[in-house]
Amino acid sequence: MEETLKIIVLVKHVPDAQFDRHLTGEGNTTDRSESILSELDEYALEAALQLIEARGGEAAGHRVIALSMGPAGAVNAVKKSLQIGASEGVHLSDDALAGSDAAATSLALAAAIRHLGADTPADLIITGMASTDGETSLVPAQLAERLNLPQVTFASALELDGGKLSARRDGDTHADTVEAALPALVSVTDQINDPRYPNFKGIMAAKKKTITTLSLADIGVDPAQVGRSGSWTAVETAEPRPARTAGTIITDEGDAGIKLVEFLAAQKLL
Amino acid sequence: MAKVLVFIDNPGQALKKASLELLTIARSLGEPAVAFNGELHGGVAEALAAYGAQALYRPSAADLDDYLVGPKAAYLAAAVQAAGATIVLTENSAEAKEIAARLGIRLGAGVITDVVAVEPGGTAHKSVLAGSYTTTANATTPVAVLTVKPNSITPEPAVTGTAPATVTVDVPETAVAASARITSRTEKAASGRPDLGEARIVVAGGRGVDGNFGPLEDLADALGAAVGASRAATDAGWIGHDAQIGQTGKTVAPQLYISAGISGAIQQKAGMQTAKVIVAVNKDAESPIFEIADFGIVGDLFKVLPQATEEIKKRRG
C-alpha cells in the first residue's frame, strides 16, 4: 500500500503560441515577454490532482507540488498551478539559468527535485509531454537518467495501485502497457485527461498557498554548470522563416475538383 | 576522420529509408559504424555493407525491448565508447529522441533533435517554434548526438562497399535496474498507405469530414498519399491517434499537403506549415487555413475531393 503521496509536477512558463514568437539576443534564446503556463503541463497537473483526489486529497495528507524553473515571470506558471489545485509551489529562479539547454535544465531541475525530497523523497515526478516552446521532449528522459528513476513517458492512461504504476504508451505501430515501481518519473500526453480550469474558489484558495523561491545556491548547483555557458549545445544562427502568404483562393462553382487537379499538374505534383 | 555511429533499433527484414538516410549522412561526416538492437537479417547486413558501415555493434542482452528507453541508452553509451565515435545519429521518433536524451546524459554529450541537415563539421540545421525559425546549432561537447528527421537527404550507397565485422557490446547488468517494464504490446493494423512521416503527399481531414474519411482515402490512394488528421478528427475517434498532425501529433513536411475540413488552428499549423505546397478545401472563406494555402478552395469537401479523384483517374486513363 502507498501511504501519503508526494507528487512534484513540472510546469514551464512558455511564450503564448497565439502571438508571434521570437528568438532574441546573442544566444538566440526565446523571448518570454508574452508567456503562460505551458498548456501541455496542465495535463500533468490534472493527472497528479486526479491521483491524489482518488485517495482523499490533501485532507488525507497527499500533496502536489508545482515546480517551475525560469525567470521572474515564471512565478505566474506556479500561481496558475496553485489556482488549478496544486498544494504548494516552488519557483527555481536564478540569473545564471538563462539560456539553459535541455542538459542544463535537467541538471538544475534534478537538483531542485532532490532538494525538495531531502526529508521525504517524492513518489512521483510528473511532466508534460513536451514544452510548447522547446518541443524537444528531452527533459523528462534526462531527468529519469539523472535521478535514476524508472521512466514512464508519453503516458496516455495512468493507474497507481499499491506502489505500482501502470501506464499506456501509444507508438506509431503499437501500443504498450508499461509498469514500474514508485518512485518514478512520468510524462503524460494530451490524450490522458481533460484539464480543469481554475474556478473562483481555487483562485481565492491559491492566495493562501505557499510559493518557495529557490536559487542555485539553495539547491547546491554551481552556476557554471547551467545557463548558456553550462549548456552542451549552442544555437549559432536563427533566421525567421518568411511567413507563408496566401496564394490563389477560388470559390467552388461546380468544377473546383478539376481546378485542383489542374493546379497539381501545373506544380508537377501528379 | 570523425567516427560516426548510427543507431538502428530493430532493423527488421529490410532497412527503412530513414536508416539509409542516416548512413548516407554518416558517410558525409566521417567513418560510419552501426549499433543495432534486435535481429540482423541477411538482407539488412548486405545493405549496411553496401552503405559503407565499417563495423557493426550488437548488444550482449537480447531483452532490451522489454524495457522502456533506459537500458537501450545504456547499451548505446557502451557502443559509442567501443566505437570511439564522436557523432551519434539516430532517427527522430519519440523513442529514439528519448534514447538520445539519456545517452547525452550518460556521455556528457549535447543532443540536438529534429535535425534536417548536417554540415561536414557537425553543425546541425533544424526549424524551431513551430517552423517559424530555422536555426543552426552545435554540440559544444566532445561527442554530439543528433536525431535526424526522415526525408532529409536522398539515400545513396557507398562507392565501395565494406565487409564489416560484428562486435558484441556488453550491456551493464545494472542497466535494467531502475527501468519501467513493457508488460504487453498490441500491434496496430497497417494501413497499406505510405508512412505519414515519410510520405511525399499527405491528405488530411478535420472536423469537417464529419466521421467519413472515405473521400480523403480515395484521393490519397489516387495520389499515393498518406492520410492525416486534425486533433478534432482523432479525438472524435474517426481515425487513429497516430494519424494526428500538429503540436501534439506528428510534424510533417511533405511536397504536398491537402487539408480538407480543417480550420487551421495554431496547433495544427505547427505540424504542417513547412510543407512545400499547401492546398486547402474548406467551406468557410474566413477560415485561417486560407492564410497559408498556396491554393485554396472555398467549397464542400464532399463535392470537391471526389471530383478531383475522378479527374486524376481520368487523366491517368
Ligand SMILES: Cc1cc2nc3c(=O)[nH]c(=O)nc-3n(C[C@H](O)[C@H](O)[C@H](O)COP(=O)(O)OP(=O)(O)OC[C@H]3O[C@@H](n4cnc5c(N)ncnc54)[C@H](O)[C@@H]3O)c2cc1C
Ligand atoms: C494542448 C493542445 C494541443 C493540441 N494539439 C493539436 C494537434 O496536434 N493537432 C491539431 O490538429 N489540433 C491540436 N489541437 C486542437 C486545435 O486547437 C484545434 O481545436 C483543432 O486543430 C481543430 O480541428 P479542426 O480544424 O478539424 O476542427 P474545427 O476547428 O472545428 O474546423 C472544422 C473546419 O471544417 C470546415 N468544414 C466543415 N464542414 C465542411 C465541409 N463539408 N467541407 C469543407 N469544410 C468543412 C469548417 O468550416 C471548419 O473550418 C490542440 C489543442 C490543444 C489545447
Ligand SMILES: Nc1ncnc2c1ncn2[C@@H]1O[C@H](COP(=O)(O)O)[C@@H](O)[C@H]1O
Ligand atoms: N524550465 C522548466 N521548468 C519546469 N518544467 C520544465 C522546464 N523545462 C521543461 N520542463 C518539463 O519538461 C517537460 C518537457 O519539456 P521539453 O523537454 O523542454 O520538451 C515539460 O512539459 C515540463 O513538464
